[in-house]
Amino acid sequence: MRKVxxxxxxxxxxVQKSVFECTVSEVQYERFVHRLLAHIDKKEDSLRIYRLREPKETSVRVYGIDLYVNFEEPLVF
Amino acid sequence: MRKVxxxxxxxxxxVQKSVFECTVSEVQYERFVHRLLAHIDKKEDSLRIYRLREPKETSVRVYGIDLYVNFEEPLVF
Known part of the structure; x- marks a missing residue:
């Protein structure tokens, strides 16, 4: 699963052990799925792709620890 | 996480170790979130809720092992 x-x-x-949040265009999306499929064994692995609406804030609610870093906002340390 | x-x-x-797919109405949704929050420690746990569009087929693509059983369709063994 390292290549995935x-x-x-x-x-x-x-954002979690086996959960990633990705931003891709329509064109990139099919190429991205194709690349993921090249790295999984369909008899052993389980890959679920969820398409979310934009803006992200309407589709995702986060509670507790949030690993996601929003690089479009100023990084404050 | 057992109560969650x-x-x-x-x-x-x-559908995966720490991924669940749930179907809730607008009314149930807030109560459901409230119930989940009662069972997590925000300093230690990470809870991400993704709202998907219906029909589900437009939002979810599954490759490989699929644990989800669609009880609305005839169960064929």
Missing amino acids: AQACKDFGQR | AQACKDFGQR
């Missing part, structure tokens, strides 16, 4: 994780990190971020 | 899992199973199914 790398493919996801090329388009987004890991 | 049980709350999710009351409204849906586990």
Whole structure:
């Protein structure tokens, strides 16, 4: 699953152990799915892709620890 | 996380180790979130809720092993 994780990190971020949030265009989307499929064994692995509406805030609610870093907002340390 | 899992199973199914797909009405949705929050420690746990569009087929693509059982369709063994 390391290659799947790398493919996801090329388009987004890991937010939980086996959950990634990625932002891709319509064109990138099919190429992205194709790349993911090249790295899984359909008899052993389970891959679920959820398409969310934009803006992200209307589709995602986060409670507790949030690993996601929004690089479009100023990074405050 | 056992109580969170049980709350999710009351409204849906586990599809991966820490991923559940639930079907709730607008009214149930807030009560459901409230119930989940009662069972997590915000300093230690990470809860992400993704709202998907209906019909589900437009929002979810599944590849490989699929644990989800669609009880609305005839069960064929």
